[in-house]
Amino acid sequence: MATFPRRFLPPMTVLCAFEAAARHQSFTAAAAELNLTQSAVSRQIRLLEDLLGAELFIRERQTVRLTVAGESYAQEIRTVLRRVSTATLGFRANPRGGMLNIAILPTFGTRWLAPRLPGFLSGNPGVTINLTTRLAPFDFQADTVDAAIHFGMPEWQGAKLDFLMGETVVPACSPAMLKAHKVKKPADLLELPLLHLASRPDAWERWFHAMKVPTGRIPGMLVDQFAMAAQAATAGLGVALLPKFLVEHELAGGDLVVAMDRPVESTERYYLAWPPNREHYPPLQAFREWIRGAAKAA
Known part of the structure; x- marks a missing residue:
């Protein structure tokens, strides 16, 4: 009926x-x-x-x-x-399985999610995943996306959220910049060019506040993605405040170094957001279970 x-x-x-x-x-x-x-x-x-x-x-x-x-x-x-x-x-692309459209944050998607996706696909061979970039929350009802990676507070109008993980940010720069400047205490970073992320314009203010360092306006270059911030820091353009888990490769390879070993845990968290009307969609159910496990194991 x-x-x-x-x-x-x-x-x-x-x-x-x-x-x-x-x-x-x-x-x-x-x-x-x-x-x-x-x-x-x-x-x-x-x-x-x-x-x-x-x-x-x-x-x-x-x-x-x-x-x-x-x-x-x-x-x-x-x-x-x-x-x-x-x-x-x-359906035409994958008639024996299901299509899952996921909106990702660019650097999280390329650095954390994409390398792990083969594990999900091998366990769910009938599912095809499409990835698209979204930098801000959107209306699921007006979009064709089944789920989205959300960083922020546990709030998304018209959506449900699964907690994934938190993050720790560290000031990072090129080895040459750290060698050229004496950085012995947090306040010393105010003498260096600082890189700002457009989506987190107050990140440096919050880091200095956690270090109990008073600041006024903090000038510096503005970039729109973490990957660009990491590239700019690697090129010696300044110090970037970066999630440690997203720049592990650069830190391990020596392209970036921690300018001041004072990590700060972000108040925001990573979540998987999804519309309630897709709750019983099998590919989404499988993906939710998998990504929660992958985040817990990370």
Whole structure:
């Protein structure tokens, strides 16, 4: 038995015609895109308006434009069509398993998650994983992502969270920079160029506060990702405040050194965020169990 009234489901051809007309703000352009006649698109739009009981477009001479309600409806339909397209593509790519779309934080994804993913895939051979970058929380209902890596407080509107791990940050720089400057106490770092991460603009202030070092405004180069901050520090451009577990390779190889061995635990944590309506999706269930275990073992 259907869980939704079928009389409220317009034909797919009608929805596609409406989405194209709404995007182009033109029945003629929509007809050209869909390889239909302008009158055929017009009839399909009218059929949809009859079903809805209200007009979607304001028709003025030879032009059309969406009503306020039509604009809102177009956004909803566009999201639904995108989900159907993604689901179909996923099924075609892996008809015997499931598709899992995960939004990642760039450096966490490349440095921590990607090297461990073969372990998950070997234990779940029917699952295909797609990775996409997201730097900030988003609306799961308006996206095609099944889960996302979240760093911050345990808050994400409309999502559930699984705790993964905390992090410890350390000031790191090139060996040449540390050799050229005498760094004996935390306050000495204020004399060096400091690198700032755009997503954590107050990170240095919090580190100095933990060291009980008073600061005013702390100038310095701004970068948008940890990988770039690590590269800039390696190149001798300054001292970066970096999660130790994300730069283990550089520290072990000597490209980076700890400028001051005063690690500070971040108040924020790493979480896996996921929408409640995907809770029983088998690939997500398997991934949640696996990533919690991988984080615990790290």
